[in-house]
Amino acid sequence: MIKFFIFIASLCVIQMTNTALAEDNKVVIAIIVASNQNVDELRLAPNQLNLIYWRKQLYWPKGLRIKPVNLSTEHPLRLQFSQSVLGSAPKTQIDYWNGQYFNGVLPPYSVNSEEAVLRYVTQTKGSIGYVNACNIDERVQAVFWIIQNQMSTHAPEHIDCK
Amino acid sequence: MAAERNMRKLFTFMMCSLALSATLCKPVLAEETVSWRDNFKLGGYSSAGIVLHRNQEAEAAINEISLILTWQNDSRLSFFGELELERPLAWNDDQKFNREERHFDLERLYFDYNVSEKINFRGGRFLTPNSRWNLLHASPLVWTSTRPMATSRLFPTGTNGAMVFGALPLLNGAFEYKLFGEIIEDQEEDDDFELQFEHVKGARFSYKNQSDIGISILSFRERGPNSASYRMLGLDFVTTLNEVEISGEAFQRFNTNNKDGGNGAYLQTAVPLNAVGLNNWYWLTRLETLKRPNEGSDERWLLGTTWRVKPTQLLKLEFTGGSGDQPESPRGFLASFAFLF
Numbered sequence: 001m002i003k004f005f006i007f008i009a010s011l012c013v014i015q016m017t018n019t020a021l022a023e024d025n026k027v028v029i030a031i032i033v034a035s036n037q038n039v040d041e042l043r044l045a046p047n048q049l050n051l052i053y054w055r056k057q058l059y060w061p062k063g064l065r066i067k068p069v070n071l072s073t074e075h076p077l078r079l080q081f082s083q084s085v086l087g088s089a090p091k092t093q094i095d096y097w098n099g100q101y102f103n104g105v106l107p108p109y110s111v112n113s114e115e116a117v118l119r120y121v122t123q124t125k126g127s128i129g130y131v132n133a134c135n136i137d138e139r140v141q142a143v144f145w146i147i148q149n150q151m152s153t154h155a156p157e158h159i160d161c162k
Numbered sequence: 163m164a165a166e167r168n169m170r171k172l173f174t175f176m177m178c179s180l181a182l183s184a185t186l187c188k189p190v191l192a193e194e195t196v197s198w199r200d201n202f203k204l205g206g207y208s209s210a211g212i213v214l215h216r217n218q219e220a221e222a223a224i225n226e227i228s229l230i231l232t233w234q235n236d237s238r239l240s241f242f243g244e245l246e247l248e249r250p251l252a253w254n255d256d257q258k259f260n261r262e263e264r265h266f267d268l269e270r271l272y273f274d275y276n277v278s279e280k281i282n283f284r285g286g287r288f289l290t291p292n293s294r295w296n297l298l299h300a301s302p303l304v305w306t307s308t309r310p311m312a313t314s315r316l317f318p319t320g321t322n323g324a325m326v327f328g329a330l331p332l333l334n335g336a337f338e339y340k341l342f343g344e345i346i347e348d349q350e351e352d353d354d355f356e357l358q359f360e361h362v363k364g365a366r367f368s369y370k371n372q373s374d375i376g377i378s379i380l381s382f383r384e385r386g387p388n389s390a391s392y393r394m395l396g397l398d399f400v401t402t403l404n405e406v407e408i409s410g411e412a413f414q415r416f417n418t419n420n421k422d423g424g425n426g427a428y429l430q431t432a433v434p435l436n437a438v439g440l441n442n443w444y445w446l447t448r449l450e451t452l453k454r455p456n457e458g459s460d461e462r463w464l465l466g467t468t469w470r471v472k473p474t475q476l477l478k479l480e481f482t483g484g485s486g487d488q489p490e491s492p493r494g495f496l497a498s499f500a501f502l503f
Contacts, residue, residue, distance in 0.1 A: 043279075045331065047331035047332075047333075047334070048331050050331060050334065050335065050336060051329050051330075051331055051336050054336055054370065056329035056336050056338060056370075057279055057280075057329055058276065058282075059238065059276045059278075059279050060279060061278065061279050063237075063238045063276055064236070065234075065236050087334065087371065087372055088372075092402075094473045095303070098302065098303050098473065098474065098502060099297075099298045099303055101205065101502065102207070102230070102298060102300045102303055102502075103242075103297075104203075104230065104232040104240075104242040106203075125236070126236075
């Protein structure tokens with residue numbers, strides 16, 4: 001009987017975990033730049049985001065240095081962004097960043113909260129970041145969206161911000 | 163006398179390092195104006211280890227202390243420099259600490275200039291970009307204490323010249339190119355074993371996605387008693403399958419008559435030992451081969467384990483065996499500790 005309850009409890013835990021993961025993937029991520037940034041000048045394509053966050057493209061077209069900002073490695077939005085854009089989890093990228101450090105390239109600046117991302121993007125020239133699409137405000141503008149782990153150049157018709 | 167001179171050099175190096183650190187690591191206050199000095203960053207790496215040779219005296223050494231200095235601000239220009247003090251302290255059974263192996267090596271010194279978002283220009287001394295291992299050879303970045311023979315005995319590891327490089331998005335990954343050529347020949351021989359090259363030029367193309375793959379072509383002349391010109395094709399990859407890292411490189415040189423001018427390859431796996439309760443330990447296996455003109459061919463096998471103490475620290479233990487003697491690839495037991503700072 002006890003084994004049966006443990007079995008049922010395990011199933012519940014697995015179901016809850018799966019639901020949580022599914023919920024996480026439902027978060028629409030907005031890729032943001034400062035609201036006063038002329039987006040046309042950046043000539044930014046969705047597939048460049050990968051280069052920018054691997055720090056293989058370091059400059060915008062007019063020679064302005066790109067300053068990408070990340071959330072901390074344990075932040076759920078960082079995990080989702082990293083899987084969607086870079087194809088791997090942050091903890092598996094240690095070797096890559098150690099190698100980049102050896103070549104003088106540091107990983108994107110990292111902050112702990114989405115509000116910190118908004119402030120960094122607002123106050124730092126050449127910066128780019130990402131937040132939950134529900135959290136963007138007048139300080140920033142979205143250039144792309146990540147919907148169900150797919151990059152989109154169109155704003156979603158409806159975002160569930162409950 | 164020479165020892166005294168070297169000690170003086172070592173002392174000067176350490177004092178300069180400390181002074182530089184004190185200057186560059188000055189805390190920046192929010193209200194301070196950022197000066198050009200604040201855009202410098204200093205880091206580096208070091209390693210120390212022991213080697214129990216199969217046929218020679220046991221030895222221990224601080225293998226290197228390497229300082230990396232970078233400078234960048236919001237302009238298109240940036241600077242990178244790496245100065246290495248090789249084997250500042252070495253001991254063996256026979257000569258104790260009386261070995262004179264320490265020397266400075268300017269590994270890299272270059273300026274980068276961004277021309278456009280896809281084109282950058284590099285001028286100075288840089289690592290020849292024709293081998294993945296060569297580009298990431300620092301001891302805390304590689305799983306083993308020894309370097310695969312093929313990555314040090316077939317081509318120039320450094321080049322004094324110019325490079326055009328950049329990255330482009332391709333499919334869901336990053337395509338990178340590097341085109342380079344030597345302008346100034348290497349003037350100094352680092353040690354008796356180092357091969358000398360000239361007229362170096364080549365290209366490297368790599369693609370990074372779930373796996374990294376690279377292809378490189380190189381043309382150069384090897385100086386020395388058997389001086390000859392070669393062209394070389396190199397292939398390299400690293401991928402992860404079920405958490406097992408598999409990497410390898412292969413090089414084939416051709417002489418001016420399109421005949422075999424030497425070749426080499428290695429294949430390496432790093433298997434995480436989490437399944438047996440050893441978190442952050444990895445089991446290493448490597449097979450290597452090297453063939454140089456007039457020198458025959460050598461083989462190596464390697465079995466070992468590496469503990470990632472921290473993301474920037476590795477403790478390595480390995481047994482190597484095989485045929486032939488190569489200065490940078492001893493046979494026997496090796497243990498070392500390496501860290502980034």
